[in-house]
Amino acid sequence: MFKKTPGTKDILPDEVSSWQVIEETTRNIFSLYNYKEIRSPIIEEAALFNRSLGESAEIVQKQMFLVKKDKDVYALRPEGTAPIVRAYLENNLDKTAGLIKVYYIGPMFRAERPQKGRLRQFHHLGCEVIGSQEPYLDVEIISLADNLLKAYTIEGYEIKINSLGCAKDKKELTEILRNGLKPKLTKLCDDCKVRFKHNVLRILDCKNERCIEVVKELDIRQDHLCPECKRHFDKVKEELDSLNIGYKINPYLVRGLDYYTRTVFEIIHHDLGAQNALGAGGRYDNLVGDLGGPSLGAIGFAFGMERLLLVRSRELGVGSKDLVYVISLGEEAKKQGLKLLNNLRKEGIAADTDYEGKSLKGALRKANDLSSRLVLIIGEDEIKKNVVTLKDMVSGEQKEVRPENLIQELKSYNLTHNS
Ligand code: HAM
Numbered sequence: 001m002f003k004k005t006p007g008t009k010d011i012l013p014d015e016v017s018s019w020q021v022i023e024e025t026t027r028n029i030f031s032l033y034n035y036k037e038i039r040s041p042i043i044e045e046a047a048l049f050n051r052s053l054g055e056s057a058e059i060v061q062k063q064m065f066l067v068k069k070d071k072d073v074y075a076l077r078p079e080g081t082a083p084i085v086r087a088y089l090e091n092n093l094d095k096t097a098g099l100i101k102v103y104y105i106g107p108m109f110r111a112e113r114p115q116k117g118r119l120r121q122f123h124h125l126g127c128e129v130i131g132s133q134e135p136y137l138d139v140e141i142i143s144l145a146d147n148l149l150k151a152y153t154i155e156g157y158e159i160k161i162n163s164l165g166c167a168k169d170k171k172e173l174t175e176i177l178r179n180g181l182k183p184k185l186t187k188l189c190d191d192c193k194v195r196f197k198h199n200v201l202r203i204l205d206c207k208n209e210r211c212i213e214v215v216k217e218l219d220i221r222q223d224h225l226c227p228e229c230k231r232h233f234d235k236v237k238e239e240l241d242s243l244n245i246g247y248k249i250n251p252y253l254v255r256g257l258d259y260y261t262r263t264v265f266e267i268i269h270h271d272l273g274a275q276n277a278l279g280a281g282g283r284y285d286n287l288v289g290d291l292g293g294p295s296l297g298a299i300g301f302a303f304g305m306e307r308l309l310l311v312r313s314r315e316l317g318v319g320s321k322d323l324v325y326v327i328s329l330g331e332e333a334k335k336q337g338l339k340l341l342n343n344l345r346k347e348g349i350a351a352d353t354d355y356e357g358k359s360l361k362g363a364l365r366k367a368n369d370l371s372s373r374l375v376l377i378i379g380e381d382e383i384k385k386n387v388v389t390l391k392d393m394v395s396g397e398q399k400e401v402r403p404e405n406l407i408q409e410l411k412s413y414n415l416t417h418n419s
Helices: 013-032 046-053 058-063 081-090 135-151 167-187 190-198 200-205 209-217 227-242 305-311 331-346 360-369 380-385 403-411
Strands: 043-045 066-069 072-076 100-109 121-130 157-163 261-269 277-283 298-304 324-328 351-353 374-378 388-392 398-401
Touching: 013 100, 013 121, 013 135, 013 305, 043 046, 043 081, 046 058, 046 072, 046 081, 081 100, 081 121, 081 298, 121 135, 121 305, 135 157, 135 227, 135 261, 135 277, 135 298, 157 227, 167 190, 167 200, 167 209, 190 200, 200 209, 227 261, 261 298, 277 305, 298 305, 324 331, 324 360, 331 351, 331 374, 331 380, 331 403, 360 374, 374 380, 388 403, 398 403
Parallel strands: 324 351, 324 374
Antiparallel strands: 043 072, 066 072, 100 121, 121 298, 157 261, 261 277, 277 298, 374 388, 388 398
16 A cells, blocks of 8 residues: 655645634734735745755755756745745736735645654645835834634744845854854864865854854854844834834854845744744845845745644634535435535535435434534435424424525524625
8 A cells, every 4th residue: 555755744634724723814814914825836946945945955965856858957946935935027017016925825845854843745834025125114014923823723933033134244244253163173073074164153053062062152143243133123123122022032043044144033932842943034135135135124924834733722712614514315305415415515514414324313414424414314204294303413402494594593503604
């Protein structure tokens, strides 16, 4: 028998309602902030990611699922930011739409070693705003992330923020790190020795105990920030305070992707274990220009949906509709039942029936298993009397209703999500 590939997951019907609730909550909150949905392809030219995330980024070096077709090399998207900037430019949105606020929900792919909270196909729920460098926007983005988590009923998370500064400041920080780490190179792990050559910033988020010790001794602060970037970061902090959003400044937070500049943030949850980031994001003020567009500020973030589901403190109300279960016994009743189902659904009432030839008792048990709110029974008696028996599965009450009054009667129960 075939098995699913490592690091992927089947989301079975029983679990899907939790996903739908998260998705629905997400859409509601994003629309409160006036973000519109965007859907980009799952497959992109691999070079888009090399260029955006950086040749030395771990994702580019080791984790992209590459698909070769003739002379072209594509990648299953490992993240959503680069594709959205590509779509923004390719569709001339810089010329026609100006500032855009978009969100996305969908699968991403990284060939990582699977473990709890780390998959090879996982789902992002993220957003991007392209077209502004204003620090107020950084505050909107972080407050949006905070409000999403509250809406998912997630508690106990921590927001860490830092500023990398502009491209010049990042160079300066790289120099500070190079000079500080050079004499201690032998103490670093093998990966960090390579990072020292190609991407020294990444040494700051190495998880190796010895590297953490070495890095701590460097006593990094925000000294590398130019006056303008410092002002930007001060404003972000000030306005986060004014909104009472709790955060911790972490000068060691650098993020693994090359495109970040200025504000970066990460939201962690200790219940997640080793893979403790629920989500992360930041500014990428040079990416639009680097991909051939005008110089435009941009910022965004993404949450890992699987991780959100792991730490939700309680189930939100399941997003399913109240179900009406039709039990028709005998051939003539089945004919009528089929018509009845059709009418109910036309009226926006969720309805189902038994296709397994169960007895009345068996069908009632099935209705119960499906958590049906109401059951409609059509048997020989009902046909003779031209009625339908309506059973309220909550109170247990039962009554006969004439077919022409049935829809009205059902609507009086205020079934959820039905029109
Ligand atoms: P990222 O930090 O690579 O950022 O991913 C965001 C989140 O996706 C992580 O915090 C984590 O929750 C989840 N995640 C990442 N990899 C996996 C995995 N293998 N399995 C399960 N969950 C995972 C980005 O991708 C940026 N594009 C975010 C962004 C948007 N920055 C600006 N705009």
